Amino acid sequence: MLLTNFLLLAALLFCIGVYGVLARKNAVLVLMSIELILNAVNINLVAFGVITGTISGHVFALFIIAVAAAEVGVGLALVILIYRNRRSINLDELDLMKG
């Protein structure tokens, strides 16, 4: 089992997530792409933890899962708040702070 298999898979998922963040207008879809990015990082962490023979990679992956849960909770609360105020979650309409 080669290390590069996992690293390349993680890199591919990360790049698909980056494309999703850049190409989507709907805020919920952008949050979903961010979840994809976080998962790619988790694969990397566990793979490197295995290759170094330590437990750190596993523990950090667990922490990232917890942080992702917190992030998506607050993120969706923000999205719902934006929807309530503006009746739309299109990100390109949120240009209040544009100079």
Place this chain on the structure above:
Amino acid sequence: MDVVWGDNVAQNIAFYVIAIPMVAAALKMVTTKNVVHAALYLVVVLVGVSAQFILLGAEFIAATQILVYVGAIVVLILFGVMLTRAKLGRDAEVNNDPTQRIAGALVAVILFAVMSYAIIDAFEGTELPEERYQPLQVVSDSIFSTYLVPFEATSVLLLAALIGAIVLARRD
């Protein structure tokens, strides 16, 4: 570049059997116009990631992945879709205009080219150890000794996120 295969044939086959649907579902997730379908494609990717964790010998993280992501986060996202009243059918208004999409695709392709070059340059031919199973006892011992402070900080973070989400989303 010729494909280099690992030593363990069964694990290689399992890897590709899991990886190919994952990548296909991820691509569908960022291109489909239906928000609910995107969430369901996300489930395929998350379950695939969990299976890759099992291949890496990290069974506890695989179980946590299923419980937290598929059990909680996807349900939260579906609630978000419901509460923001995105059209449940096809919705043309989910993508940016084509120039921005092309720029995004360009960024993603260049990023992948650079990263894959760096990965192959640094780690080509590195074999994972055959014995890589990490029992739950080792993980939990590590969490409750070396990583005790980050662990407690995580619980405070989750509490803060809980309160923050309630304060933001509740209707006064």
